[in-house]
Amino acid sequence: MVSELGYGGFVAEVLSGLGVGLGDEVEVVRNGLRLRGFVMARYEYGAPDVLVLKLPNGYNIGVRIDASTQIRKLSSAVAPSFNPPPPAPPRENLPRVMIANTGGTIASRIDYRTGGVKPALTASDLVSIVPEIAEKANVSTEILMQVVSENMTPTHWTEIARKVDEFFRRGFDGVVITHGTDTMGYTAAALSFALQNPPAPVVLVGAQRSSDRPSSDAALNLLTAVEVAACAPFAEVVVAMHGWHGDDNVLIHRGTRVVKLHTSSRGAFQSINSSPLAVKTPQGLKLLTTSFHKRGENGYMFQPVFDERVMLVKFFPGMKPEALELLVERMGLRGVILEGTGLGHVASSFVPVLKSLREKGVFVGMTSQCRFGRVNMNVYENGRDLMRAGVIPLDNMLPETALVKLMWVLGKLGQKAAYEEVKNLMLTDICGEIGGRTGPQPLFTGEAEIV
Amino acid sequence: MYDKLGLKVGLEVHRQLDTKRKLFCDCPTEPAEGQVIKITRYLREAQSELGEVDPAALFESKKRKKIIYHINPANVCLVEMDEEPPHDLNPEAVETALQIAALLKATPVDEIHVMRKIVIDGSNTSGFQRTCIVALGGELVVDGKKIPIQTVTLEEDAAKIVSTSRGVVEYDLSRLGIPLIEVATAPVISSPQEAARVAQAIGNVLRATRKVKRGIGTVRQDLNVSISGGAVTEIKGVQELELIPLVVELEVKRQLHLLQVAEELRKRLGGQALPPPQYVEVTNVFQNTKSSMVRKKLETGGKAYAVKLVRFAGLLSKESVKGIRLGAELAGHAKAWAEVEGILHTDELPAYGITAEEVSMLREAVGADEQDAVVVVVDEETKALEALRAVYERAAQAVEGVPGETRAARPDGLTVYMRPRPGSARMYPETDIPPLPITHEYMEKILSNLPETLDQTAERLAKTYSLSSQLVQALIDEEKEELFEQIVRATSLPATVVAAALTETMRNLRREGYPVQNLSDQLLAEIFHSLASGLFSKEALPDILGWMSKNPGASIEDAVKSLGLSHVSSKELEKEVEELVQRHAAEAGDPRLVNRLMGDLMKKYRGKVDGKLLHNILVEKIEAVKQRS
Numbered sequence A: 001m002v003s004e005l006g007y008g009g010f011v012a013e014v015l016s017g018l019g020v021g022l023g024d025e026v027e028v029v030r031n032g033l034r035l036r037g038f039v040m041a042r043y044e045y046g047a048p049d050v051l052v053l054k055l056p057n058g059y060n061i062g063v064r065i066d067a068s069t070q071i072r073k074l075s076s077a078v079a080p081s082f083n084p085p086p087p088a089p090p091r092e093n094l095p096r097v098m099i100a101n102t103g104g105t106i107a108s109r110i111d112y113r114t115g116g117v118k119p120a121l122t123a124s125d126l127v128s129i130v131p132e133i134a135e136k137a138n139v140s141t142e143i144l145m146q147v148v149s150e151n152m153t154p155t156h157w158t159e160i161a162r163k164v165d166e167f168f169r170r171g172f173d174g175v176v177i178t179h180g181t182d183t184m185g186y187t188a189a190a191l192s193f194a195l196q197n198p199p200a201p202v203v204l205v206g207a208q209r210s211s212d213r214p215s216s217d218a219a220l221n222l223l224t225a226v227e228v229a230a231c232a233p234f235a236e237v238v239v240a241m242h243g244w245h246g247d248d249n250v251l252i253h254r255g256t257r258v259v260k261l262h263t264s265s266r267g268a269f270q271s272i273n274s275s276p277l278a279v280k281t282p283q284g285l286k287l288l289t290t291s292f293h294k295r296g297e298n299g300y301m302f303q304p305v306f307d308e309r310v311m312l313v314k315f316f317p318g319m320k321p322e323a324l325e326l327l328v329e330r331m332g333l334r335g336v337i338l339e340g341t342g343l344g345h346v347a348s349s350f351v352p353v354l355k356s357l358r359e360k361g362v363f364v365g366m367t368s369q370c371r372f373g374r375v376n377m378n379v380y381e382n383g384r385d386l387m388r389a390g391v392i393p394l395d396n397m398l399p400e401t402a403l404v405k406l407m408w409v410l411g412k413l414g415q416k417a418a419y420e421e422v423k424n425l426m427l428t429d430i431c432g433e434i435g436g437r438t439g440p441q442p443l444f445t446g447e448a449e450i451v
Numbered sequence B: 001m002y003d004k005l006g007l008k009v010g011l012e013v014h015r016q017l018d019t020k021r022k023l024f025c026d027c028p029t030e031p032a033e034g035q036v037i038k039i040t041r042y043l044r045e046a047q048s049e050l051g052e053v054d055p056a057a058l059f060e061s062k063k064r065k066k067i068i069y070h071i072n073p074a075n076v077c078l079v080e081m082d083e084e085p086p087h088d089l090n091p092e093a094v095e096t097a098l099q100i101a102a103l104l105k106a107t108p109v110d111e112i113h114v115m116r117k118i119v120i121d122g123s124n125t126s127g128f129q130r131t132c133i134v135a136l137g138g139e140l141v142v143d144g145k146k147i148p149i150q151t152v153t154l155e156e157d158a159a160k161i162v163s164t165s166r167g168v169v170e171y172d173l174s175r176l177g178i179p180l181i182e183v184a185t186a187p188v189i190s191s192p193q194e195a196a197r198v199a200q201a202i203g204n205v206l207r208a209t210r211k212v213k214r215g216i217g218t219v220r221q222d223l224n225v226s227i228s229g230g231a232v233t234e235i236k237g238v239q240e241l242e243l244i245p246l247v248v249e250l251e252v253k254r255q256l257h258l259l260q261v262a263e264e265l266r267k268r269l270g271g272q273a274l275p276p277p278q279y280v281e282v283t284n285v286f287q288n289t290k291s292s293m294v295r296k297k298l299e300t301g302g303k304a305y306a307v308k309l310v311r312f313a314g315l316l317s318k319e320s321v322k323g324i325r326l327g328a329e330l331a332g333h334a335k336a337w338a339e340v341e342g343i344l345h346t347d348e349l350p351a352y353g354i355t356a357e358e359v360s361m362l363r364e365a366v367g368a369d370e371q372d373a374v375v376v377v378v379d380e381e382t383k384a385l386e387a388l389r390a391v392y393e394r395a396a397q398a399v400e401g402v403p404g405e406t407r408a409a410r411p412d413g414l415t416v417y418m419r420p421r422p423g424s425a426r427m428y429p430e431t432d433i434p435p436l437p438i439t440h441e442y443m444e445k446i447l448s449n450l451p452e453t454l455d456q457t458a459e460r461l462a463k464t465y466s467l468s469s470q471l472v473q474a475l476i477d478e479e480k481e482e483l484f485e486q487i488v489r490a491t492s493l494p495a496t497v498v499a500a501a502l503t504e505t506m507r508n509l510r511r512e513g514y515p516v517q518n519l520s521d522q523l524l525a526e527i528f529h530s531l532a533s534g535l536f537s538k539e540a541l542p543d544i545l546g547w548m549s550k551n552p553g554a555s556i557e558d559a560v561k562s563l564g565l566s567h568v569s570s571k572e573l574e575k576e577v578e579e580l581v582q583r584h585a586a587e588a589g590d591p592r593l594v595n596r597l598m599g600d601l602m603k604k605y606r607g608k609v610d611g612k613l614l615h616n617i618l619v620e621k622i623e624a625v626k627q628r629s
């Protein structure tokens, strides 16, 4: 009982002696102050000898407990009993959308009594929190896994892809995947390769601001994701997230072109080297491009295997070539994606190592840490030398996407894949991840003043 | 009289702290000029695990608005925009709060836990206000009576509303995040005057820290007022101390009025509850109306709906004090819940171009007789119906007595309905900020470095500068004691001159309608420096202050020039006085000569030359003439 509260030492002793658990009402007399309150769980960073009390006015305070503190139990907690309303009867003529949860909290309820935030996971619970969903689609929900974003691995990608394939076969008109935001871009790229030309949209969605807060971006992102899954004209793997600080702009990004560019802001996700597919504004869903895989079009290919023996290596000034050599050897890598400087460079001291990797059949692809623009290794002599050593320039592919793609290519071609096959597939546009025109940078139109 | 009524008042005094940075980020707490960025947001409250519906939350969620935030990057960052987690509690603010706690003899908590208090009207971008209890259980003695202090709280100030219209509300984020100290008393205050004195005493404790902001909008007092048989009314946002007694007095009168009305209603209804409402469309009644107000609404697609309030005739416009009528209460609810401009009711009809014939048609349409009242709202159908629902609900409460409400204070001391009183506050921990332990050592340090209280300041000023106790008190009441000392120390000006100018002169100017709030401390200090350096005379000081207050941005030289106060050199002056005295040399023996000549000189030099200086020169010259003769 006490251990669930997180207390230790003297406080734990006192509480367990009194038989006090979470939410029980106690009276504490200390420093001449008589306090009534409810026992809260200990905050992980709190001092060890401090008891957290919720006062009747709703505030939490920390009270130090020592031998001179008097404490007695007044009453036991009443367990909250919330029953989400029964699911609304399915509406005819509305598309069927599966909302699959992989972790993170897209919707939640708060227990103001304990401060606990509980995720809403069932369809009826979700709909009771974001009721507008029911106007867009008949939704079902399924919990695929409970994994925080940074703990995701290629094995999880495969698992998610298999489930989505199953949802397609069960006839869903669209799939929404709720996902922690940190690595959502990687998962989006992975699913893009695993589920090529899908029969229905697969929409990854998350929240930059936690779903318990009234200002959370979760509800609007989720609502948009459901709408896209239900009725968008394109059937691709996409990410639906706020495009800016305001709630009037949700961007729909192609899964292979999107990255998280900000640690906390709502508009963290942006498309790089290509336009988002669409934008959702209060006026509706507006398409921003005409080249996409259409809903209902043929060509679906399911290929969910990833070979994890690949690394993404960021070059930095002074980096030792031996580091790369060591990595490949120790980890038994089959391929490396380099995140080079500018147009696609690493120091010329890397040439011998790269040559020997090429001889061993290890694929080395070049992307740029500039993020924007494409690599071009013909411009400078060093670039040409690197190419001669066997480095393959990967045009305007995002480093993260190139990494995921190489895992997928090696997974698809298997253990005996020929180097040339790998190279050809890496340079072939499979799902909008490589190539295309580069447009001009939008002009800054602020009232700039030269002083 | 108030004893008999069982008046109980509790106070919450809020005041902005004058820290360098905001409470949870590094933005400055000062206003700033500059272009703003606008962003649109919506708030939606996460549901309670208990599935409870809070009346105040329901109120806000019913009118979910589009919120537009104005962002000036000079004093707003991603934290205020709810785009970045809050930083740790500002140590300067915590220290100030603990000083205040110590001065109020309150016991600090052992660990400060920042909470999120749900507020979904848009005034906080996150949808909650961050707030924490710093200390509990202090006391303050006011006029010999112990006033228990319940809590000392530190919180972030909310954004300031810029405009509001149907469905849209706009806020400026500059103020959001400025540290705000809140001191709450127990509801033990028993008269309107006492409420003001307690508020002032608390204000003086806060000011002792020398870390509070001054001026308009930096202080807000909330009052909770109840009388026996009435209910607790929370009155928000009383800015001026002087207004407090009037607000309390009018709230008592309002509750008494409502109790009287309730008694009358119960008599008329014979102990029965108000019959359930029927909302009837009465657009037809007004199809040929001469009321331009109604016609305009109908022409733009509005509809007229009415509800009958059984046996309410005459009670809606019954007024025991100007402005306090049940009709106004109903209108307040209609406005707050449905955002309609107002209501019409039969107690005040025919009027506004509505004819007696229309009134009788109206009564007929809802089946009302002469003893009933009929309320009409003309607006979009949903708005009109929602407004009438609010009207009916409020009318039903009128039979019971006084409903507990949150109301907003108006500058005339009356209050308007804001929302229902919230249930127990919806709060949960701000997990982005670790709890802050308050150690024994830290408190010892604060206790041994407590600032001088204002009483001590008063004593010291009176002694050091030989000022009368009234003058010192005036300086403290006007919150000018710090500025006074600063000026007196930096110039050679006599203390009484500075003190009188900062108090009496400023008060007179304010009374005459000069916008003296435009005179910042810095500007005042500059004006006194100019006086000390002889740019103008002390007689001209009131004119200079008045002129400067009306011409913000102008320089003191501008004031001197435009008031025609250009400087007279002492040489010129001596020469002129010498000549004048020479002309009256024959009368040098006359003791009244000084006064006579002084009168003439002052006519010419008032404002340009210090009177005392002039007097000295004159006496000197007359003596010289006497000596020679």
Ligand SMILES: [Zn+2]
Residues within 6 Å of the ligand: B022, B025, B026, B027, B075, B076, B077, B078, B079, B080, B177
């Ligand atoms: Zn800031």
